[in-house]
Amino acid sequence: MPTTRSKAMQDVLHRKPMPQTPPSARISDYYGINVFSQHVMREYLTDEAYDLVMAAIDHGTRIDRRIADQIASAMKDWSISRGATHYTHWFQPLTGATAEKHDSFIQPTGDGRAIEKFDGSLLVQQEPDASSFPNGGIRNTFEARGYTLWDPGSPAFIIGNTLCIPTIFIAYTGHALDYKMPLLKALSVVDKAATDVCQYFDRDVTKVNTTLGWEQEYFLIDKALFNARPDIAMTGRALFGHNPAKGQQLDDHYFGSIPERAMAFMKDFEQECHKIGIPVTTRHNEVAPNQFEVAPIFEEANLANDHNQLLMDILDRAAKKHEFRVLLHEKPFAGVNGSGKHNNWSLSTNTGVNLLKPGKNPKSNLRFLTFFVNTIMAIRKNADILRASIAGAGNDHRLGANEAPPAIISVFIGSQLSKLLDDLEKNIKAGKLTPADKTALKLEIGRIPEVLFDNTDRNRTSPFAFTGNKFEFRAVGSSANCANAMIALNTIMADQLIDFKKKIDARLAKGQKKDDAILSELQVMIKDSKSVRFEGNGYSDEWVVEAKKRGLSNLMDTPSALKVWKDKKVQQLFKDMNVLDPEELHARLEVELENYILRRQIEARVCADLAQNHIIPTAINYQTRLIENVRGLKDLLSAAEFKSASSTQMKLIKEISEHLTEMKSKIDELLEKRRKVDALESAEKKAEQYASIVLPLMDDIREHVDRLEMLVDDELWPMPKLREILFAR
Ligand code: ADP
Numbered sequence: 090m091p092t093t094r095s096k097a098m099q100d101v102l103h104r105k106p107m108p109q110t111p112p113s114a115r116i117s118d119y120y121g122i123n124v125f126s127q128h129v130m131r132e133y134l135t136d137e138a139y140d141l142v143m144a145a146i147d148h149g150t151r152i153d154r155r156i157a158d159q160i161a162s163a164m165k166d167w168s169i170s171r172g173a174t175h176y177t178h179w180f181q182p183l184t185g186a187t188a189e190k191h192d193s194f195i196q197p198t199g200d201g202r203a204i205e206k207f208d209g210s211l212l213v214q215q216e217p218d219a220s221s222f223p224n225g226g227i228r229n230t231f232e233a234r235g236y237t238l239w240d241p242g243s244p245a246f247i248i249g250n251t252l253c254i255p256t257i258f259i260a261y262t263g264h265a266l267d268y269k270m271p272l273l274k275a276l277s278v279v280d281k282a283a284t285d286v287c288q289y290f291d292r293d294v295t296k297v298n299t300t301l302g303w304e305q306e307y308f309l310i311d312k313a314l315f316n317a318r319p320d321i322a323m324t325g326r327a328l329f330g331h332n333p334a335k336g337q338q339l340d341d342h343y344f345g346s347i348p349e350r351a352m353a354f355m356k357d358f359e360q361e362c363h364k365i366g367i368p369v370t371t372r373h374n375e376v377a378p379n380q381f382e383v384a385p386i387f388e389e390a391n392l393a394n395d396h397n398q399l400l401m402d403i404l405d406r407a408a409k410k411h412e413f414r415v416l417l418h419e420k421p422f423a424g425v426n427g428s429g430k431h432n433n434w435s436l437s438t439n440t441g442v443n444l445l446k447p448g449k450n451p452k453s454n455l456r457f458l459t460f461f462v463n464t465i466m467a468i469r470k471n472a473d474i475l476r477a478s479i480a481g482a483g484n485d486h487r488l489g490a491n492e493a494p495p496a497i498i499s500v501f502i503g504s505q506l507s508k509l510l511d512d513l514e515k516n517i518k519a520g521k522l523t524p525a526d527k528t529a530l531k532l533e534i535g536r537i538p539e540v541l542f543d544n545t546d547r548n549r550t551s552p553f554a555f556t557g558n559k560f561e562f563r564a565v566g567s568s569a570n571c572a573n574a575m576i577a578l579n580t581i582m583a584d585q586l587i588d589f590k591k592k593i594d595a596r597l598a599k600g601q602k603k604d605d606a607i608l609s610e611l612q613v614m615i616k617d618s619k620s621v622r623f624e625g626n627g628y629s630d631e632w633v634v635e636a637k638k639r640g641l642s643n644l645m646d647t648p649s650a651l652k653v654w655k656d657k658k659v660q661q662l663f664k665d666m667n668v669l670d671p672e673e674l675h676a677r678l679e680v681e682l683e684n685y686i687l688r689r690q691i692e693a694r695v696c697a698d699l700a701q702n703h704i705i706p707t708a709i710n711y712q713t714r715l716i717e718n719v720r721g722l723k724d725l726l727s728a729a730e731f732k733s734a735s736s737t738q739m740k741l742i743k744e745i746s747e748h749l750t751e752m753k754s755k756i757d758e759l760l761e762k763r764r765k766v767d768a769l770e771s772a773e774k775k776a777e778q779y780a781s782i783v784l785p786l787m788d789d790i791r792e793h794v795d796r797l798e799m800l801v802d803d804e805l806w807p808m809p810k811l812r813e814i815l816f817a818r
């Protein structure tokens with residue numbers, strides 16, 4: 090075996106679980122210990138400052154300079170008492186990672202000494218020199234400066250020796266350069282729209298929060314094997330590799346016992362999470378070998394999203410410490426399940442009501458039904474927006490592949506609720522409802538709680554599924570910032586609720602009673618949104634045909650999905666909702682196209698290099714051995730004996746030659762085509778051709794490599810094989 094591969098395998102064999110930092114106490118003793126939480130603020134702030142922060146969190150009110158100074162000073166004292174020496178504005182630029190620039194608290198006093206200083210102006214606003222973050226042209230055409238602004242809605246926390254302050258990142262012009270700013274705007278507009286609709290049912294509702302509970306899937310592979318696979322190390326996914334004979338067919342990994350080394354790693358990162366207040370609770374094996382999932386208790390969406398961003402960082406660091414590497418790629422291994430990040434989503438009122446949870450009486454059920462049907466309608470109208478929000482090079486391999494939702498956006502609600510909606514739809518009458526109709530409808534609606542307890546049919550093949558008290562957006566990719574999906578979902582929901590309220594108000598103005606107006610409008614919406622509902626197997630080929638008949642889009646790759654951002658109606662919607670203006674949307678389109686192109690470019694380079702420098706020489710090497718063997722046989726044997734004794738070798742020599750010839754011509758073609766594509770001016774065209782021309786060539790090359798892997802002596806194969814990567818413990 091070549092040294093890198095065999096050394097990597099040796100390393101894995103000798104690994105021991107890392108000694109863990111022993112948890113000093115019960116989780117509750119250290120939970121949130123590094124968070125500038127409400128609890129800490131109570132202790133460190135005056136009543137006045139505390140109340141003003143709470144108002145800023147709950148209602149977005151402004152905090153003036155004097156109070157900001159008080160808060161900054163409290164943050165400094167508290168964080169220093171917990172060992173902090175530096176602070177940073179923590180933000181989420183469009184790279185997909187998080188960013189921070191650390192400054193120390195130190196302020197020289199002029200007499201050779203220094204004091205720790207941190208005031209309101211440093212807390213509220215900073216100007217990081219972050220000009221190389223992607224901005225889609227926003228910072229070229231305008232003033233180049235970018236600012237980070239404090240988000241009081243997400244508490245500051247300490248990592249290592251640094252006080253981290255969650256912030257938004259915007260250009261001098263006010264244009265968003267990050268994920269958090271449009272997310273906050275989308276949450277705010279859906280809050281207003283949902284609160285208004287809640288007024289039909291309950292005057293006490295003054296605020297509606299979006300709740301988000303993500304489930305993060307990931308692969309955990311040994312560091313040595315990762316390093317011995319340049320494709321995985323450089324692109325996050327295996328560009329080559331024959332499927333292991335034992336894949337996930339046996340499903341024996343799913344919910345099986347967690348391997349010891351992985352367990353030590355998990356305990357470690359969970360402890361890190363708990364200290365900064367990320368409420369992770371669930372850990373289990375996923376379907377594929379060495380694939381795992383972690384999920385927290387759901388939280389308000391802005392906070393939940395910050396926590397997911399932090400978790401991805403923590404996973405990475407903890408993995409390195411335990412001599413693993415975490416793969417967050419959506420599809421690291423072809424033919425094996427990919428990794429998603431299910432976004433469980435709901436709306437919850439200040440009165441403690443989950444608006445997507447059926448209630449105990451007809452009135453609360455009508456409210457449930459209102460939000461439920463409006464969600465379905467929002468998806469029906471804006472499926473392409475939702476699709477674009479989850480687009481990315483990695484997810485292109487996952488959507489529609491092994492056990493992942495397809496690129497077709499549909500909604501699953503379960504057979505019982507389907508039947509209920511179908512029954513309600515059948516009762517559609519033009520104009521006013523008769524008393525008998527009303528009684529019938531109320532009876533139907535009254536049945537809801539009972540039917541939902543029969544939650545036997547959870548469809549795992551749907552990209553957007555109702556799961557009893559929330560919707561689960563399952564098509565989100567594992568490496569994604571949830572904000573993208575949450576911005577899209579909450580924006581289209583706000584738009585839908587505003588439209589709904591207009592229609593109800595028009596009905597009320599015509600003298601229709603409130604319940605009648607709502608019921609009649611729901612009936613119309615049930616009918617109009619029907620085509621997006623799908624209860625069958627989303628993984629099946631029949632669904633692709635059926636969806637086409639229904640007029641649903643099936644946008645198979647990122648370049649096609651991203652086109653929606655150029656649609657004037659979509660731009661108008663985001664503008665009307667005050668979430669992103671056309672310029673900002675355009676900037677995002679540019680950034681995402683660029684990101685897609687870059688990733689494909691790197692993949693194409695690595696693919697050609699490895700095929701040329703690793704695979705071809707290995708195959709030739711083996712072929713030479715075969716030829717030598719044949720020569721030896723020829724010297725040794727009679728002509729008749731030789732013919733039969735050398736037939737296998739001769740076949741192999743020929744087969745290898747064929748693969749080498751074909752593969753070499755594909756490698757040359759890849760280099761040539763890529764050069765042409767790279768020379769294109771338009772990012773859109775470039776991305777399209779990476780998808781339609783370059784990617785298929787990479788797949789062709791892979792086919793030859795994978796066939797050669799089966800032919801060539803295992804001893805000579807240069808890179809760890811997928812079975813080694815997936816099953817090494
Ligand atoms: P699974 O999809 O694996 O069956 P669960 O049903 O256990 O998962 O829950 C999935 C996630 O849904 C959890 O992270 C949980 O916190 C979240 N969740 C539960 N209720 C809500 C809600 N009202 N809003 C948002 N997320 C929720």
Ligand code: MG
Nearest residue numbers: 304431561563
């Ligand atoms: Mg789930």
